[in-house]
Amino acid sequence: MKSRGELKSAGRVIIKIGSRLLAEDTDARVAVLAAETRALRDRGVDVVIVTSGAIALGWRRLGYPEKPRTIPGLQAAAAVGQGHLIHAWQTALGAHGLAAGQVLLTHDDVRNRRRYLNARLAFSELLRAGAVPVVNENDTVSVDEIKFGDNDRLAALCTSLIEADALVILTDVDGLYDGDPASGAKLIPEVRDIDKEAVAVAGSGSTGGFGTGGMASKVQAAKIAGRFGVVTIVASGRRERPVTSILDGGDAGTVFWPSVSRLQSRKHWIAYALKPAGSLVVDAGAKKALVDGKKSLLPSGIRRIEGRFGAGDPVRVVDESGAEFARGLCAFDADEVEKIAGRRSSEVAALLGYAAAEEVIHRDDLVLL
Numbered sequence: 156m157k158s159r160g161e162l163k164s165a166g167r168v169i170i171k172i173g174s175r176l177l178a179e180d181t182d183a184r185v186a187v188l189a190a191e192t193r194a195l196r197d198r199g200v201d202v203v204i205v206t207s208g209a210i211a212l213g214w215r216r217l218g219y220p221e222k223p224r225t226i227p228g229l230q231a232a233a234a235v236g237q238g239h240l241i242h243a244w245q246t247a248l249g250a251h252g253l254a255a256g257q258v259l260l261t262h263d264d265v266r267n268r269r270r271y272l273n274a275r276l277a278f279s280e281l282l283r284a285g286a287v288p289v290v291n292e293n294d295t296v297s298v299d300e301i302k303f304g305d306n307d308r309l310a311a312l313c314t315s316l317i318e319a320d321a322l323v324i325l326t327d328v329d330g331l332y333d334g335d336p337a338s339g340a341k342l343i344p345e346v347r348d349i350d351k352e353a354v355a356v357a358g359s360g361s362t363g364g365f366g367t368g369g370m371a372s373k374v375q376a377a378k379i380a381g382r383f384g385v386v387t388i389v390a391s392g393r394r395e396r397p398v399t400s401i402l403d404g405g406d407a408g409t410v411f412w413p414s415v416s417r418l419q420s421r422k423h424w425i426a427y428a429l430k431p432a433g434s435l436v437v438d439a440g441a442k443k444a445l446v447d448g449k450k451s452l453l454p455s456g457i458r459r460i461e462g463r464f465g466a467g468d469p470v471r472v473v474d475e476s477g478a479e480f481a482r483g484l485c486a487f488d489a490d491e492v493e494k495i496a497g498r499r500s501s502e503v504a505a506l507l508g509y510a511a512a513e514e515v516i517h518r519d520d521l522v523l524l
Contacts, residue, residue, distance in 0.1 A: 157412065159401075159404045159405070159406065159410060160404040162321060162386070162388075162401065162402045162403075162404060163402060163403060163404055164320075165200065165320035165321040165402055166199065166200060166201065166320055167200065167201040167202075167203075167282075167317060167318065167319045167320050167321075168195065168200055168201070168202055168203070168319060168320065168321045168322075168323060168398075168402065169202075169203045169204075169205060169310055169313055169314060169317070169319045169321070169322045169323070170188060170191070170192075170202060170203070170204050170205070170323050170325065170398055171204075171205040171206075171207075171306060171307065171310035171322065171323070171324045171325065171376075172184065172188060172204070172205075172206055172207065172208075172325045172392055173207045173208075173306070173307075173324075173325065173326055173327070173392075174207040174208050174210070174211045175326070175327045176325060176326065176327055176392045176393070177206070177207065177208035177211065177212075177240075178208070178211045178212075179327075181208065181212065181239075181240075181243055182243060182247070184392065185243045185244055185246075185247040186247045186250075187397070188204065188247075188325075188397075188398070189244070189247035189248045189250065189251055189253070190251065191396065191397070191398045191399055192204070192248065192251070192253060192287055193251035193252070193253060194399050195398070195399065195402070196253065196285075196287075200402075201282045201317075202287055203278070203282075203287070203288045203290060203313060203317055203319070204244070204287060204288070204289045204290065205290045205291070205306055205309060205310040205313060206240060206244065206289055206290070206291055206306070207291070207306045208236065208240050208291075209232070209233045209236035209237040209240050209291055209294060210222065210229055210232045210233050210236055210294060211236065212235075212236035212239045212240055213231070213232035213233055213234065213235035213236025213237070213239070214228070214232035214235075214236070216235050216236070216239070217231060217232060217235055219232070229294065230294065230295050230296075233294035233295045234295045237259075237291065237294075237295065240291070241255065241257045241289060244289045248287055248289075253285075253286070253287050254284075254285070254286040254287065255286065255287055255289045256281040256286040256287065256288045256289065257289055257291075258274075258277065258278070258281075258288050258289065258290045258291075259290075259291055259292070259293035260274065260290060260291075260292060260293060260309065261292065261293045261296065262428070262430070265312050265316070265424065265428035266428055266429045266430055266469075268421075268424070271316070271424055271428065274316055275316050275317070278313075278316055278317045279317075282317070288317075290309065290310075290313060291306070292306060292309055305372045307324060307372040307373050307375070307376035308372065308375065308376055308379065310322055310324065310376060310380075311375075311376035311377070311379035311380040311387075311427070312379065312427060312428055314379075314380045314383050314385040315383050315420055315423045315424060315427075315428070318420075319380075319385055320385065320386075321385065321386050321387070321388065321402070322376070322377075322380045322385055322386070322387045322388070323387075323388050323390065323397075323398050323401060323402075324373050324376065324377075324387065324388070324389045324390070325390060325391070325392030325397055325398070326370075326373065326389060326390070326391065326392060327391065327392070327393070328370070328391060329342055329390065329391045329407070329408060330342050330343065330344075330389050330390055330391070330407075330408040330409035331343045331346065331353060331356065331357065331370060331373075331374065331389060331409040332356070333356055334356065342409065343356075343409050344406065344409060344410065345409065345410045345411075345412065346377070346409060346410070346411045346412065347412050347414065348414065349374060349377060349378045349381065349411060349414075350378075353374045353377070353411070354374060357369075357370045357371045357373070357374040370389075373389050374411075377389070377411035378411075379427045380411075380413070381411060381412070381413035381414060381415070382413070382415060382423065382426065382427065383413075383420075383423045384413045384415065384416050385413060386410060386411065386412055386413055387410075387411040388401050388407075388408050388409070388410050388411070389408055389409050389411070390407045390408025390409070391407070391408065394407060422522045423522075425469060425482055425483065425484060425520065425521075425522050426482055426522040426524065429469035429482070430469070431462075431469050431470050431471045431482060432462060432463070432464035432465070432468040432469060432470060433460060433461055433462025433463060433464040433468070433470050433471070433485075433489060434460065434461040434462060434470060434471040434472070434473050434479075435452070435457055435460055435461075435470055435471070435472050435473070435485070435492065435515065435516075436457070436458045436459045436460070436461065436473055436474070436475060436477075437452065437456045437457055437458060437472060437473070437474065437475075438456050438457075438458055438475060439474070439475070440456055441453070441455075441456025441457070442456075442474050442480065444456065445472070445480075445481055445521065445523070446480065446481075446523060449518060450518060451514035451515075451516060451517045451518040451521070452472065452483065452514060452515045452516040452521065453500055453513065453514060453515065454492070454495040454496055454497065454498050454499070454500060454503060454515050455497060455498060455499055455500070457492065457495075457496040457497060457515060458475060458496065458497065459496065460489055460492050460493060460496065462489070463489045464485060464488065464489050465488045465489075466485065466486060466487050466488045466491070467484055467485070467486075468484070468485055468488075469482060469483070469484055469485075470482070470483060470484075470485045470516075472516070472521070479524060480523065480524055481521055481522060481523050481524055482521070482522055482524065483516035483517075483520050483521035483522065484516065484520040484521075485515060485516055486511075486512045486514060486515055486516065486517065486520075487507075487511070487512075487515060491507055491511075492515060494506050494507060495507065495515075500513035500514075
């Protein structure tokens with residue numbers, strides 16, 4: 156897609172709505188998006204909803220004076236709020252004849268290849284059956300997600316799970332601005348190079364006390380989705396017809412155009428879903444072979460390792476200055492890589508005592524960042 160008019164051809168869309176919008180008036184926001192979902196379904200568009208809001212809905216019902224800061228407090232709030240949240244979606248979607256299928260995910264569900272594929276099949280069956288998957292992080296059990304995760308990232312990762320054509324992130328501002336909107340900054344209508352045009356102006360941190368992600372997390376989500384070839388639109392959720400007006404080619408929000416064609420689903424999973432277990436530090440020759448020659452990583456180019464990892468684990472590939480430029484699945488565990496680092500591939504079997512692969516990371520298991 157290269158123009159907003161082409162958004163009309165999107166056949167599968169993820170809609171993400173954040174905590175701040177839902178906290179303003181949960182039932183009203185959910186009702187609007189349920190009507191939008193019905194309108195999209197009537198024209199043949201599959202919809203997946205990624206919803207924040209469980210913690211925001213839960214902490215007040217527990218009688219807390221403010222959003223809790225401890226992990227147990229956040230987990231308790233999520234446990235209470237999640238039931239209210241899915242009930243709101245079930246009621247609103249049900250009013251339009253649509254079934255809501257609750258999907259609670261942790262990052263482990265997309266880091267682990269088998270669980271990733273199982274989740275993918277579950278989404279496929281829900282959509283085939285005509286249901287609307289309603290996705291949230293499983294905050295009650297996912298400590299890391301509460302501390303570091305956000306649903307912008309989750310929504311971006313779901314673009315791979317469901318092979319989405321577009322990701323619409325609804326927030327409490329009109330899109331990405333070139334500075335502080337309060338000081339007269341202008342809305343950026345489209346971004347074609349995220350690193351050059353968006354990262355510096357996105358800022359960092361949350362926009363308020365309800366959610367975990369501000370504009371910076373939305374830009375990063377757009378970058379992740381863009382690496383899968385998926386267009387992302389960040390726009391206000393307070394507008395009339397906030398989603399269908401965008402997909403009809405309207406000029407609302409900021410469009411982040413993908414800069415590359417779609418990566419294979421497996422490589423997208425390696426690059427963005429997995430948590431690296433360690434690092435391989437490589438020399439300049441190995442980096443050139445990987446980046447320019449699209450080669451596999453051989454033991455001869457490895458200078459040292461960092462961290463402890465097993466065979467098949469994801470690892471970072473960094474140059475001697477410490478800059479990460481690739482990720483991949485390592486064919487050997489950390490002890491084995493230490494034995495063969497800097498040696499020729501022909502020596503690997505003798506060094507390890509068994510017939511082994513010549514590549515430490517095969518090019519099919521490696522993604523350049």
